[in-house]
Amino acid sequence: MTRKKYTLNNQNLKLNQILFLIIILIGITSVTIIADVFLKKASLLPSYSGWQLLIVGAIIYAISAFGWFFAMRYIKLSTLGVIYSISTVIILTIISVYYFEEKISTAEIVGIFMAISSLVLLARFT
DSSP, X not given: OOOXXXXXXXXXXXXXXXXXXXXXXXXXXXXXXXXXHHHHHHHHSSTTTXXXXXXXXXXXXXXXXXXXXXXXXXXXXXXXXXXXXHHHHHHHHHHHHXXXXXXXXXXXXXXXXXXXXXXXXXXXXX
């Protein structure tokens, strides 16, 4: 019995390899979001006193770029964009609510679900 092969970026990959790549992408997205958290913390400080946090965030962004470089070898950019967008919306919303204690209105919650729905639809047609 042979396993069904899936094509991703003109390469035949097994389903478990694709799932592994998606998990790696969510990990890279998480690293990028850590940089976002440093930038947010820097922006909350008065004047330019958060410049150290800004630099840390920029360094983390640079590190995550290496991960994206390798991911782009195996996954189409459009697929990458959808995975990145969905995971970013979900993870940043959780961080903003629980870490920064920001309030989210009902309209924003509806908007988040609509954004995720649109990205899921986009993923089905890429």
